[in-house]
Amino acid sequence: MAMTEQEILAGLGEIIDEIAGVPADQVTPDKTFIDDLDIDSLSMVEIAVAAQDKFGVEIPDEELKNLKTVQDVVVFVQRSGVSA
Amino acid sequence: MRLEHGTAGARILAFGGYQPANEVTNDDLAATVQTSDEWIRSRIGVASRRIAGPDETVADMAVAAGGKALAGSGLSPDDIDLVIVATCTPESQIPNVSATVAHRLGITAPGAYDLNAACAGFCYALANASDSVRAGSARHVLVIGAEKMSAWLDWTDRSTCIIFGDGAGAAVVGPVTDPEQPPGIGPVEWGSTGGMADKILVANRTSFISQQGQAVFRWATTELHPVAKAACDRAGVAPQDLAAFIPHQANLRIVESIARKLEVPRERVADDIVHAGNTSSASIPLAMSRMIERDEIGSGEQVLFLGFGAGLCYAAQVITVP
Numbered sequence: 001m002a003m004t005e006q007e008i009l010a011g012l013g014e015i016i017d018e019i020a021g022v023p024a025d026q027v028t029p030d031k032t033f034i035d036d037l038d039i040d041s042l043s044m045v046e047i048a049v050a051a052q053d054k055f056g057v058e059i060p061d062e063e064l065k066n067l068k069t070v071q072d073v074v075v076f077v078q079r080s081g082v083s084a
Numbered sequence: 085m086r087l088e089h090g091t092a093g094a095r096i097l098a099f100g101g102y103q104p105a106n107e108v109t110n111d112d113l114a115a116t117v118q119t120s121d122e123w124i125r126s127r128i129g130v131a132s133r134r135i136a137g138p139d140e141t142v143a144d145m146a147v148a149a150g151g152k153a154l155a156g157s158g159l160s161p162d163d164i165d166l167v168i169v170a171t172c173t174p175e176s177q178i179p180n181v182s183a184t185v186a187h188r189l190g191i192t193a194p195g196a197y198d199l200n201a202a203c204a205g206f207c208y209a210l211a212n213a214s215d216s217v218r219a220g221s222a223r224h225v226l227v228i229g230a231e232k233m234s235a236w237l238d239w240t241d242r243s244t245c246i247i248f249g250d251g252a253g254a255a256v257v258g259p260v261t262d263p264e265q266p267p268g269i270g271p272v273e274w275g276s277t278g279g280m281a282d283k284i285l286v287a288n289r290t291s292f293i294s295q296q297g298q299a300v301f302r303w304a305t306t307e308l309h310p311v312a313k314a315a316c317d318r319a320g321v322a323p324q325d326l327a328a329f330i331p332h333q334a335n336l337r338i339v340e341s342i343a344r345k346l347e348v349p350r351e352r353v354a355d356d357i358v359h360a361g362n363t364s365s366a367s368i369p370l371a372m373s374r375m376i377e378r379d380e381i382g383s384g385e386q387v388l389f390l391g392f393g394a395g396l397c398y399a400a401q402v403i404t405v406p
Contacts, residue, residue: 042127042337045302061298 008055008074015050019043029071037070051077090220093260094213095268096406097159097224100152101373102145103134103251103360110246117242124246129336133249133361135234142174142252146185146230149252149369154189156406157256159224161190164256166222168213169198170205170229170365172394173236185228195222202284203332203393204274205229205365206253207401210389211272213257228254229365238292247335248293249361253369266404270319273311274399277303284394300396304338308398309345312390315400319386323348327385327405328375332392333357333367342390364393372405381405 003011013024020039033039039047044067048059051073057080059067067073109132110121124130136145146169154161169182182196201208206229213225230252237245260267280303284295312331316323323329329348331339333356343353356371363370368389375381385405392398 040127041298042301045298046305046341049302049306061302064298 003055003077005074005078008077009070011054012051012070012073015047015054019046019050027070029069029074031070032068033070034068088220090218091259091261092218093267093269094217094257095260095265096403097256097258098153098156098406099253099255099369099373099376100149100154100156101251101253101370102148102152103249103370104136104140104145106135106137107132108135113246117240117245119242119246127335127337128247129339129355129357130246130249130361131358133359134251136232136250140232142171142230142232143181143184143188145232145250145252145366146171146181146228146254147188149230149254149366150185150189150226150228152373153254153256154226157258159256159258162192163224164191164194164226166195166213166216166225167191168196168209168225168227170201170209170227171198171231172200172202172205172364173231173233174198175232175235181230182228186226189226191226194226201365201391201397201399202395203334203362203364203367204391204395204397204399206368207272207389207391207399208274208397210255210257210269210403211274211399211401214269214272217257217259223259225257226254227257228252229367229369231364231366233293233362233364236286236293241292241294243297244293244295247362249363251360251363251366251370253366253371253373255369268404268406270315270321270402272399272401273315273318274397275311276398277307277396280396283396301335301338303396304334304392305341308390308392309342311398312342312346312388312400315390315402316388319402321386321388321402323388325386326352326388326402327381328352328354328387329390330354330368330371330387331390333360333371334362334393365391376405
């Protein structure tokens with residue numbers, strides 16, 4: 001069964017809290033990583049690696065620069081057809 | 085043919101470090117390239133670095149660090165029969181640095197070779213030194229990591245010139261002579277990922293160091309903690325029992341990420357990069373000698389070294405503090 005948007009969002013919130021120290025409740029779909037959440041490119045790599053462990057979806061460096069908002073990541077994970 | 089018997093174990097007798105006098109702060113760099121103290125501290129973890137003078141060579145720095153280690157070991161130059169200099173920034177490929185350094189230190193006719201495994205170089209050289217002592221090819225080895233990174237930097241490139249520094253670190257390796265004494269250099273866990281060779285490189289004789297930061301960061305934060313763990317397992321030392329973890333001082337965030345995954349408490353992790361920058365093969369022995377100088381670590385305690393960098397090459401081993 002594919003993960004729901006809410007499940008991915010919650011998982012992403014936990015990852016971002018742990019890596020960047022941004023409280024999970026601030027990780028909402030419309031937020032941009034760089035401007036709203038103050039997350040830099042190296043943290044994005046760490047988040048991508050953690051997301052890979054959590055969701056089983058590889059997010060390559062080339063893809064990373066296209067993922068500007070939280071929603072972008074949620075959609076990317078969903079499209080990659082993750083099973084919970 | 086007759087073979088010589090070596091010794092069961094090798095150990096480190098002393099460390100020594102050297103940094104050039106000229107300190108360059110982040111604010112100094114911000115005056116010439118578009119960057120800031122805050123940006124450099126948060127992304128790289130460097131506050132200042134030392135830069136060699138225009139006439140100061142890799143050999144000069146290697147002699148300074150090597151001389152300190154030699155003095156600390158209590159040996160005389162004549163006791164050394166092998167000198168290995170790990171460097172990727174020699175002024176010239178011919179002659180090598182090590183023979184010159186040996187000569188300047190008054191070491192007579194030792195085996196002498198340079199070794200290039202970039203930022204992993206010191207750990208590679210230490211492994212070779214240990215093996216040479218154990219096999220009987222040498223009795224005492226002077227191992228030096230020395231780099232003049234500044235000569236290979238584009239000082240207008242704000243993505244690289246903020247990272248690196250110059251310096252040298254050295255160790256004297258000898259046999260374990262007391263049967264009661266435990267071995268002082270554990271098995272080396274080493275390897276390379278040549279498929280990623282283009283991620284950190286100097287493209288040709290007239291170019292400077294360039295790297296793909298994100299790719300290197302991802303590699304370092306995902307592939308290296310298992311290497312460090314394997315070195316601990318092979319030495320029979322749990323990461324939690326280490327007195328210190330000294331990874332190559334590449335970038336403070338890489339250092340902290342690997343330490344977290346290895347579950348080594350932050351206060352036991354070297355952060356020498358803050359005042360040294362990334363000094364490639366010199367970073368590990370420099371950090372180690374500073375810890376010893378400041379009495380932050382005691383004799384007989386166990387420390388994990390992890391070198392990694394261009395190649396991409398990596399190596400790790402557990403050592404006992406002299």
